[in-house]
Amino acid sequence: MKKIRLLLVVLCALVFAACSSKKQDSPSSVVKEYLECIKGGNFDKAVKCFHFDTEVNEEELKAFAAKLETGYSREGKLLNYEIVSEEIEKDEDGNAIRGKVEVKLFYADDKVNEETIKTIKNNGAWKIDFSVK
Helix, strand or coil: CCCHHHHHHHHHHHHHHHCCCCCCHHHHHHHHHHHHHHHHHHHHHHHEEEEECCCCCCHHHHHHHHHHHHHHHCCCCCCEEEEEEEEEEEECCCEEEEEEEEEEEEEEECEHHHHHHHEEEEEEEEEEEHCCC
């Protein structure tokens, strides 16, 4: 019984570590994470997908999450999304620095929106670029 309990604890720790240390390796991957958060109503986690060009404290992040929730509430419940295309801009050395992801957003009222989400590579991970919104 103790071995089973220990095994469960170890498995839970591994799953938690894998989820919390997920590095976004493409523009599409951060957009997918963001949209999954929106679909699930986890706006506090969704704002962690953004790159801000200034320091943002925890209170400002919570306020931004609330505005994000209000904006998506006006559109209706996001049911699904489709990544249509991804473009990656490289610097003169060939390193990826910016991206654009075209998405289709499908809402509960049968409305479909097409959007372009701009991304930036920051400290080795892709983020949604809030400075260009």
